[in-house]
Amino acid sequence: MSNIRNFSIIAHIDHGKSTLADRLIQYTGLVSDRQFRDQILDTMDIERERGITIKSQSVTLPYRSKAGGDYELNLIDTPGHVDFSYEVSRALASCEGVLLLVDASQGVEAQTVANLYAAMEHDLTIIPVINKIDLPSADIERAREQIETELGLDSDQALLCSAKEGLGIQELLEAIVERIPPPRGSRDLPLSALIFDAHYDPFRGTVVSCRVFDGALRPGDVIRLMYNDATYKVEEVGLFRIVREPRKELAAGSVGYLIAGIKTIGDVRVGDTVTLDARPAPAPLPGFKEVKPVVFSSIYPISSDDYQSLSDALEKYKLNDASLVYQKDSSAALGQGFRCGFLGLLHLEIVQERLEREFDQAIIMTVPSVQYEFRLKDGTTVMVDNPTYYPDPMEIERSFEPFIKASILIPERYMGAVMRLCMERRGTESKFHYPTPGRIEMTLEMPLAEVVFDFYDRLKTVTQGYGSFDYELSGYRESDLVKLDILVNGEKVDALSLIVHRLRAREWGVQVCDRLKEEIPRHQFKIAIQGAIGGKIISRSTISPFRKDVTAKCYGGDITRKRKLLEKQKKGKARMKVVGAVTIPQSAFVAVLKTKQE
Amino acid sequence: MSEAPSLAGLYVHVPFCLSKCRYCDFDSTTAHADLLSEWLQALEEECRLRSGSFGPFDSLYLGGGTPSILEDRQLERLVTALDRSFDIVQGAEITIEVNPDDVSPHRLALYRALGFNRISLGVQSLQEAELRFLGRRHGVKQTLRALEWVRSAGLHRVSFDLIYGFCAEDQPPHRSLWERTLRKALSFDPDHLSCYMMTIEGETPFRRLLDEGRLSVPSEGELEELFLFTSEFLESEGFIHYEISNFARSELSLCRHNAKYWDHSPYLGLGPSAHSYREGMRWWNVRSVRRYCHKLRKGELPLEGSEMLSKEQLDLEKLFLGLRTRRGVEARLLIERPGAGRILDRLLGSRIVEMREGRVFPTRRGFLLADGLPLLF
Numbered sequence: 001m002s003n004i005r006n007f008s009i010i011a012h013i014d015h016g017k018s019t020l021a022d023r024l025i026q027y028t029g030l031v032s033d034r035q036f037r038d039q040i041l042d043t044m045d046i047e048r049e050r051g052i053t054i055k056s057q058s059v060t061l062p063y064r065s066k067a068g069g070d071y072e073l074n075l076i077d078t079p080g081h082v083d084f085s086y087e088v089s090r091a092l093a094s095c096e097g098v099l100l101l102v103d104a105s106q107g108v109e110a111q112t113v114a115n116l117y118a119a120m121e122h123d124l125t126i127i128p129v130i131n132k133i134d135l136p137s138a139d140i141e142r143a144r145e146q147i148e149t150e151l152g153l154d155s156d157q158a159l160l161c162s163a164k165e166g167l168g169i170q171e172l173l174e175a176i177v178e179r180i181p182p183p184r185g186s187r188d189l190p191l192s193a194l195i196f197d198a199h200y201d202p203f204r205g206t207v208v209s210c211r212v213f214d215g216a217l218r219p220g221d222v223i224r225l226m227y228n229d230a231t232y233k234v235e236e237v238g239l240f241r242i243v244r245e246p247r248k249e250l251a252a253g254s255v256g257y258l259i260a261g262i263k264t265i266g267d268v269r270v271g272d273t274v275t276l277d278a279r280p281a282p283a284p285l286p287g288f289k290e291v292k293p294v295v296f297s298s299i300y301p302i303s304s305d306d307y308q309s310l311s312d313a314l315e316k317y318k319l320n321d322a323s324l325v326y327q328k329d330s331s332a333a334l335g336q337g338f339r340c341g342f343l344g345l346l347h348l349e350i351v352q353e354r355l356e357r358e359f360d361q362a363i364i365m366t367v368p369s370v371q372y373e374f375r376l377k378d379g380t381t382v383m384v385d386n387p388t389y390y391p392d393p394m395e396i397e398r399s400f401e402p403f404i405k406a407s408i409l410i411p412e413r414y415m416g417a418v419m420r421l422c423m424e425r426r427g428t429e430s431k432f433h434y435p436t437p438g439r440i441e442m443t444l445e446m447p448l449a450e451v452v453f454d455f456y457d458r459l460k461t462v463t464q465g466y467g468s469f470d471y472e473l474s475g476y477r478e479s480d481l482v483k484l485d486i487l488v489n490g491e492k493v494d495a496l497s498l499i500v501h502r503l504r505a506r507e508w509g510v511q512v513c514d515r516l517k518e519e520i521p522r523h524q525f526k527i528a529i530q531g532a533i534g535g536k537i538i539s540r541s542t543i544s545p546f547r548k549d550v551t552a553k554c555y556g557g558d559i560t561r562k563r564k565l566l567e568k569q570k571k572g573k574a575r576m577k578v579v580g581a582v583t584i585p586q587s588a589f590v591a592v593l594k595t596k597q598e
Numbered sequence: 599m600s601e602a603p604s605l606a607g608l609y610v611h612v613p614f615c616l617s618k619c620r621y622c623d624f625d626s627t628t629a630h631a632d633l634l635s636e637w638l639q640a641l642e643e644e645c646r647l648r649s650g651s652f653g654p655f656d657s658l659y660l661g662g663g664t665p666s667i668l669e670d671r672q673l674e675r676l677v678t679a680l681d682r683s684f685d686i687v688q689g690a691e692i693t694i695e696v697n698p699d700d701v702s703p704h705r706l707a708l709y710r711a712l713g714f715n716r717i718s719l720g721v722q723s724l725q726e727a728e729l730r731f732l733g734r735r736h737g738v739k740q741t742l743r744a745l746e747w748v749r750s751a752g753l754h755r756v757s758f759d760l761i762y763g764f765c766a767e768d769q770p771p772h773r774s775l776w777e778r779t780l781r782k783a784l785s786f787d788p789d790h791l792s793c794y795m796m797t798i799e800g801e802t803p804f805r806r807l808l809d810e811g812r813l814s815v816p817s818e819g820e821l822e823e824l825f826l827f828t829s830e831f832l833e834s835e836g837f838i839h840y841e842i843s844n845f846a847r848s849e850l851s852l853c854r855h856n857a858k859y860w861d862h863s864p865y866l867g868l869g870p871s872a873h874s875y876r877e878g879m880r881w882w883n884v885r886s887v888r889r890y891c892h893k894l895r896k897g898e899l900p901l902e903g904s905e906m907l908s909k910e911q912l913d914l915e916k917l918f919l920g921l922r923t924r925r926g927v928e929a930r931l932l933i934e935r936p937g938a939g940r941i942l943d944r945l946l947g948s949r950i951v952e953m954r955e956g957r958v959f960p961t962r963r964g965f966l967l968a969d970g971l972p973l974l975f
Contacts, residue, residue, distance in 0.1 A: 304936070525950065546967055546970065548821045548822045548966050549967050550795075552795045566972055580944070
């Protein structure tokens with residue numbers, strides 16, 4: 001066990017986490033330079049395109065130290081977005097130390113601080129690393145100073161490197177060996193292993209990533225997952241060395257995988273404890289939390305014939321994403337579909353993209369919503385995440401909506417713009433403090449509904465990319481809520497309804513009508529779009545019809561040409577939804593919530 | 599309006615013009631005599647190859663290009679070849695497209711003698727500046743003289759082609775000029791009119807003029823107004839607006855040949871780029887006159903391509919072709935599709951289509967929207 005080190009790399013977005021991981025993999029010779037491609041651990045297309053890590057990955061790096069010792073360095077990569085903070089916490093719980101990356105030119109950022117706190121909560125050894133020292137704009141002294149003042153760490157301990165140029169990598173690996181303590185634990189105790197991730201292999205079933213704290217795990221063992229008491233027989237254990245490498249056992253201190261004929265990933269909870277059925281651990285490892293979705297939206301097939309195909313796709317998708325929850329749903333406008341819960345808007349977009357790209361589904365997602373709470377006059381309480389189920393307003397006694405505690409770090413010069421944005425979004429109880437001259441950290445309470453849609457995008461726009469943002473749920477607060485209905489040609493489109501604060505209703509109504517006017521193409525007839533609360537119209541827009549849309553001649557040779565054009569146009573139209581007699585493009589449903597970027 | 603099984607139509611494409619009009623993207627060349635005589639020979643060969651395989655025909659349409667540039671002897675040869683190879687029934691509608699400047703009492707007599715009983719005259723406009731702008735060979739005076747000759751020749755079935763919806767340089771907008779052209783045309787008592795809204799086609803000089811800002815096209819709203827005016831005016835004069843661009847003096851004046859394109863009756867097309875259709879099968883000849891001649895010299899059919907229409911494709915064609923004519927389409931073609939009932943209600947409510955006796959047909963305003971209507975179902 002003394003030759004194992006378990007660590008993570010934590011950093012603000014863009015501070016070079018994935019690049020450093022790549023360099024470590026390359027340096028330790030796990031892949032040849034020839035096989036090397038950038039950002040090995042980000043295996044999904046979406047991860048590469050967006051430059052973020054969505055799934056945790058781990059890899060065991062073989063390393064011979066300067067002193068000649070052979071080590072197994074387990075790098076546990078963590079997702080890099082607020083939507084996935086629970087996964088991050090489980091990955092950190094599996095480590096003894098972290099590399100805390102600070103960009104030499106950007107310095108300490110909001111997420112750097114948040115990540116540091118997370119690591120400290122798990123009592124991890126922290127190695128500050130100043131990255132990107134090759135950049136002309138690198139200011140190593142300022143970075144050191146911030147490490148002292150803002151992070152409270154000893155800056156003499158900070159290592160310098162350039163992951164991009166491969167500078168300082170060996171020193172880093174040496175520091176991992178020297179400074180991060182080897183795992184403690186005993187292989188003689190009952191098995192206790194923490195699940196920090198799982199993914200689905202179509203041939204082998206669920207592949208569980210885990211960190212063994214005590215005991216040992218071998219093929220043939222019957223394991224028990226302590227959360228749901230399910231038992232499985234272990235088929236294979238091993239290490240992740242880019243590809244899976246089977247081993248005879250995973251003993252205390254190790255990080256690796258287990259395969260045990262677990263059919264779906266939904267049977268596995270991140271944070272759960274694996275023990276042996278025959279000799280169970282006395283208690284599960286601490287920190288387990290059931291992940292709860294915060295954003296809800298319904299997914300419908302564009303063509304109702306594809307309902308079954310969508311159902312199959314979701315089932316398959318769910319194999320690899322345990323945090324997606326869904327159940328059947330139906331809509332007057334869109335037919336049969338599924339109500340889904342997501343960890344956040346990014347998660348929602350990822351699911352949408354993957355269903356379209358990897359599963360070839362043509363889908364419509366309805367306007368996202370958070371979960372509201374209504375106390376009714378009859379004394380009951382209902383939780384509503386779908387505007388369709390908004391209670392009869394006459395029955396509602398009090399309404400509540402979820403709030404978050406937002407923490408926003410910005411250069412001082414953007415303070416006015418950010419304040420305006422936050423006030424627009426009903427932020428309250430703002431507090432400020434100045435971690436360093438020129439920078440402000442704002443904390444404030446905001447309704448979750450106001451941030452889930454495009455708050456982060458807007459923040460980046462008004463701060464020209466300098467603002468960073470993090471949040472945690474802070475509970476429900478009473479709120480004056482109404483349901484905003486959208487009518488297209490007098491017909492209510494339930495998939496476009498949303499629950500909003502009364503004071504924001506008109507603004508939303510105007511925005512949605514305007515956006516739909518842009519999104520819906522001209523038709524043969526006039527289209528009226530209205531926003532309504534109860535029976536009262538609060539906003540409207542009109543799409544004027546075509547006045548002339550005809551070609552003058554159609555004789556012998558024109559017919560085939562014209563038919564081919566129509567066939568092509570029909571194919572394009574297959575990606576739209578006909579509601580009433582109006583064709584609404586797929587994009588319209590989510591677009592209505594995004595405020596126009598000036 | 600029963601679906602009586604109709605006889606076949608025969609089309610012959612004469613791909614030559616003396617000069618090319620500036621708006622035209624039809625297949626025609628301004629070729630010399632040699633190519634023309636080669637083409638005629640090839641056409642005779644095509645007739646032989648197709649002989650007896652198609653028909654009987656109750657319509658023959660000689661179109662182009664400009665069929666009237668054929669010399670007397672050439673035209674006689676052509677008609678002889680057609681008569682020899684195909685069964686054209688008694689009472690068939692036999693049309694020739696004629697350019698006004700090719701009209702003479704002598705030629706009109708020849709057409710009659712050869713059996714042509716319908717003339718389609720490419721009048722296009724009766725405004726001097728417009729004719730020049732369109733790049734036509736004929737002027738107004740010449741045209742009026744030609745119309746006079748046609749009228750006195752006692753031909754009962756005469757159609758004029760007219761174009762509207764464009765604006766020549768320095769000309770006042772369309773409506774008043776167009777109305778004058780229409781009234782003047784009617785004074786010659788045609789029994790059929792094809793009024794085409796100007797379309798700026800791909801590779802034409804008009805496209806260039808438009809891009810250079812030297813041609814102005816009316817706005818969507820103005821075109822709508824012009825179209826509605828044309829339809830209302832001609833109907834008030836007793837014409838039937840039976841297809842987007844076509845008007846007939848009476849039920850007897852409908853162009854029988856063109857109707858075959860719109861209701862999937864069989865038709866055989868001869869000549870370069872001509873299309874044929876029979877029982878779900880469509881095929882077409884090569885476009886190039888030289889390749890057409892070359893293939894037939896070798897005794898091969900000058901085929902370029904063919905397609906077998908699936909039921910779905912056939913239905914789609916029925917739909918869009920039907921929605922271009924006053925006959926419309928069988929309602930079942932629309933209603934079968936999910937959600938179609940509500941769209942149909944909407945269109946009925948907006949008076950874009952009407953429904954009667956199990957058929958759905960476009961209104962005057964519906965004609966104006968015909969391109970997009972099939973996409974709704």
